[in-house]
Structure formats: structure tokens, C-alpha cells
Amino acid sequence: FFSSCLLFCLPQSPSHLMAAFDWKSVYLVGTEWYVYEEQPEGRPSIKHKCYHKIFDQQPPWDFDHVLQTLSEQTPEGANCYLFGGSEGHLLGASIEPVLVPFVAALITTAAAPTTFGIQHKDKDEELVPLAALGCEWKPVEGHSALHYLHCRHVKETAEIDGCSEEEQAKYGYTNLFIEPEKMEPDADPEKDDDRNILYIAYSTGQTGAMQIEFDIRTDKVQAKAKETVEEEELSAEDVDKIVETLSGPVEAAKKKKEAEKERRAAQTDAEKATWRAAKKLKFYPQNESLPASLFINRFFGKAQTQYPAPAPAFGGFGGFGAFGGGGG
Numbered sequence: 001f002f003s004s005c006l007l008f009c010l011p012q013s014p015s016h017l018m019a020a021f022d023w024k025s026v027y028l029v030g031t032e033w034y035v036y037e038e039q040p041e042g043r044p045s046i047k048h049k050c051y052h053k054i055f056d057q058q059p060p061w062d063f064d065h066v067l068q069t070l071s072e073q074t075p076e077g078a079n080c081y082l083f084g085g086s087e088g089h090l091l092g093a094s095i096e097p098v099l100v101p102f103v104a105a106l107i108t109t110a111a112a113p114t115t116f117g118i119q120h121k122d123k124d125e126e127l128v129p130l131a132a133l134g135c136e137w138k139p140v141e142g143h144s145a146l147h148y149l150h151c152r153h154v155k156e157t158a159e160i161d162g163c164s165e166e167e168q169a170k171y172g173y174t175n176l177f178i179e180p181e182k183m184e185p186d187a188d189p190e191k192d193d194d195r196n197i198l199y200i201a202y203s204t205g206q207t208g209a210m211q212i213e214f215d216i217r218t219d220k221v222q223a224k225a226k227e228t229v230e231e232e233e234l235s236a237e238d239v240d241k242i243v244e245t246l247s248g249p250v251e252a253a254k255k256k257k258e259a260e261k262e263r264r265a266a267q268t269d270a271e272k273a274t275w276r277a278a279k280k281l282k283f284y285p286q287n288e289s290l291p292a293s294l295f296i297n298r299f300f301g302k303a304q305t306q307y308p309a310p311a312p313a314f315g316g317f318g319g320f321g322a323f324g325g326g327g328g
Contacts (some may be wrong), residue, residue, distance in 0.1 A: 001262050008050075009323065021063055021064060021066050021067050021102055023061065023063040023066070023084070023101060024055060025148060025150065026083060026084040026103055026148045026149060026150075027083065027084055027135060027148075027149045027150060027151040027154065028054075028084040028085055028086050028101055029083055029084060029085055029089050029116075029149065029175060029297075030085055030086075030171070030172060030173070030174050030175055030297070031059050031085070031086045031099075031171070031172065032169075032171065032172035033160060033168045033169075033171045033172065034155070035054060035086070035099065035169075036046050036153075036154050038273055044270050044311060049145070051188070052065060052081060053098070053099075054086060054099045054100070054101055057098075058328070059287060061100075061287070061288075062285050062286050062287040063103060063283060063285060063286070064286065065283065065286045065307060065308065066082075066103060066105075066283050066307075069281070069283070069307055070105060070107075070146065070281075071281060073105075073107060073281060074107050074145060074146075077109055078107050078108060078109050078145065079105045079107070079108065079109070079112070079145050079146075080105055080106070080107045080145060080146050081105065081107075081108075081112045081113070081147050081148075081149070082103055082104070082146070082147065082148040082149065083103075083104055083106075083136065083148070083149040083262070084101055084102065084149070085102050085104065085296070085297070086099050086100065086101050086102070087099075087100055087102060087293065088100070089248065089288075089291075090238070090292055091288060094146070100284065100285065100286050100288065100290070101285070102282055102283060103282075103283040104280065104281065104283070104296045104300070104303065105279075105280070105281040105282075105283070106178075106278065106279070106280055107278060107279040107280075107281070108274065108275070108277070108278040108279075109183070109274055109277070110271075110274050110275065110278070112137050112147060113176055113177060113178045114129060114130060115127050115129060115130065115176075115177040115178075116128050116129075116130060116132070116133060116135075116174045116175065116176060116177055117174070117175050117176075117177035117298075118170050118173050118175075119173050119175075119297060120169070120170070120173050120175050121173070124248075126138035127177060130149075133151065133170065133171065133174065134151050134152045134156075134159075134160075135149055135150065135151045135152075136150055136152075136155040136179070138150045139148060160298035162281075165226065175199050175297040175298060175299055176297065176300070177299050178299050178300060179260070179263060180195075180260055180299075181260060181263050181264045181267060181275075182278075183275070183299070183300060183301055184301075185267065185271075185272040185275045185276055186272070186276070189257050189260050189261055189264070190217065192304060194218050195253075195256075195257055195260075196215055196217050196257070197213060197214070197215050197216075198213070198214045198215075198216065198249055198250065198253055199211045199212070199213055199214075200212045200214060200219075200245060200246055200249050200250075201246050202228075202241075202242055204232075204234055204238060210232065212224065212228055212242070212246065214249075214250060216250055216253050216254050216257070221243055221246045221247055221250060222243060224242075224246060225238075225239045225243045225246065226238075226239055228242055229242065255296060275316075279304060279305075280296060280300060280301075280302070280303040280304055281303050281304065281305050281306075281307065281308050282294060282296060282303035282305070283306075283307045284307070284308065285305070286307070286308045289311040290311055290324075291310055291311050292306060292310035292311075293305055293306065294308070296303045
């Protein structure tokens with residue numbers, strides 16, 4: 001069911017190029033592994049007892065608009081890097097969400113992203129090379145400027161099938177990573193609340209779990225712990241426990257921000273100009289009318305343009321698998 005590469009005819013006419021695009025060859029980053037499991041035979045997942053029609057939807061998902069748009073949007077000297085994802089949407093009169101694929105494109109003269117960010121539940125973020133999940137960029141035959149993200153495991157499933165469920169879960173918590181200074185070359189990390197405000201879970205064992213809001217720019221761990229105990233009327237013993245809970249995430253967030261500031265300081269004017277000129281596009285199947293959703297993932301942020309143009313009415317929700325969901 002999965003072609004091993006994008007089918008791309010030698011340039012003849014736009015209609016020939018569009019008809020050659022096989023979206024199934026583009027890896028849907030962050031989509032849970034059971035969505036791929038058993039798909040070639042069209043049977044439900046053995047482990048999860050479920051079946052998604054994402055790869056054999058009828059009528060088939062239509063991505064014939066992708067190549068023509070890319071040919072119009074990719075300037076001379078730039079490269080285009082394609083990667084996929086999946087989202088849950090309510091289609092038509094359906095009351096059950098349907099898993100819909102999308103294809104994102106990064107158009108730039110810079111090098112391709114080389115890393116995945118894996119955010120397991122209740123674990124620190126892990127950065128790994130693409131190869132760690134069996135992925136690599138492959139050129140589209142006949143078009144040197146176009147590359148797609150390929151995952152060998154979608155064809156060679158035995159290696160993944162033999163892994164623990166925890167290892168398989170990585171695929172659902174994965175996003176294609178790119179450094180924030182590339183996506184926002186002119187941003188100030190000190191002014192961005194997303195980089196500075198943490199929401200850290202704490203369980204007292206008495207009143208259940210709570211979230212502690214912590215601003216790494218102004219809050220102090222010890223003071224925040226005492227303040228939380230007073231406001232929530234917890235016992236004095238909770239102060240040390242809250243300090244322990246906060247210390248790790250706070251220290252990690254501070255180090256992450258400082259590392260970003262150092263990378264930003266090292267950026268040349270030419271590098272900043274390169275990333276200011278980069279384009280991010282998002283493609284949905286053109287035979288479905290879907291709501292506006294420019295969000296790609298938490299590293300890439302939002303695309304500048306969605307294709308086809310979004311439907312005016314709300315009819316879906318992001319994150320039933322990859323971007324905005326399993327990967328987040």
C-alpha cells in the first residue's frame with residue numbers, strides 16, 4: 001500500500017506532474033504506529049483492535065494540487081522538504097472523527113532538518129536523529145530540488161513489531177524538530193511566554209493533582225513552593241516536595257532558553273535573511289472541505305498558507321495522531 005518513493009515523472013506538463021504525486025510515500029510524522037500496523041492487508045491492528053481508513057479512504061484522498069503549487073512557490077536555488085502528519089476531522093455528517101493526512105512543505109535555501117523531538121508523557125523532551133526512527137530525506141526522482149521524508153519501517157515492519165509498546169509509542173509522540181531561531185529569526189526569547197511560563201503537575205496524594213504555573217523569568221522555586229502551600233492550604237511537608245517537583249523542569253527550561261539565546265547571538269545576518277525568506281506551506285486533500293488549520297507542529301508553528309483554501313465553517317479538530325496531537 002505504500003510506495004517506496006514519490007512517483008515523479010520527468011517534467012512534461014503540470015498535469016503530468018500532478019498526477020504523479022503519491023502522498024502515501026511521505027511519512028506521517030507523529031502518527032501512532034498502530035495506524036500503520038496491518039494496513040497492507042487491510043485488517044484491524046492486532047494489538048489495538050482498530051482500523052483506520054487513512055490509507056484506503058474512498059474516494060481516495062486527492063493531493064494532486066501539491067506539485068503544481070510547489071512548482072509555483074519554490075524559487076530558483078531553493079529546496080523543498082516534504083513531511084506529513086495526520087489530524088482528526090469530522091467530515092460531512094459523520095459523528096466519528098476521521099483521520100485525515102496532510103503534507104507540510106518547508107521551502108528554503110538552507111539545509112534540511114535532521115532531528116526529531118520526542119515528547120513522551122511525563123518525560124523530558126528527547127532529541128534524536130532522523131535515522132533513530134528509520135527516517136531519512138530522499139530526493140524525488142527527476143526533480144533535484146524536491147525531497148520527502150521517508151520511513152523505512154512502514155514497509156519493513158518486523159523491526160518495530162518486535163519492539164516494546166513503549167518504543168512503539170515514540171512514533172506517536174514525535175515531531176520533526178527545527179530550532180526556534182530558524183522559524184522566528186527576529187524573536188526575543190525573553191518576551192515569549194511559551195518559552196518562559198511552565199505548567200508543572202503536582203500531586204499531593206490528598207487533594208489530587210494540580211498544575212503550578214511558574215514563570216522562569218521572575219519566579220523562585222522556594223518562594224513558589226511556599227506560596228502554593230499557603231494558597232492551596234497544604235501541609236508544611238509539601239514545601240520540600242514541591243521544590244523537588246519544580247527544580248528539574250525549571251532548570252531544564254532555563255538551560256534550553258540560554259542555549260537558544262547563544263545560538264541566536266551566533267547567527268549571521270545572512271543566516272537570518274535565509275530563514276526570513278523560508279516558506280511553510282500546508283496541504284490537505286483537495287477533495288475535502290476542511291476548516292482553517294495552519295498549525296504544523298510545535299516546532300514549526302504555523303504555515304503561511306493552507307491549500308486548498310479553508311472552509312468557512314468549523315468542522316474539525318487538530319491532533320488525532322500527529323501534529324497537534326500525538327506529537328503535539
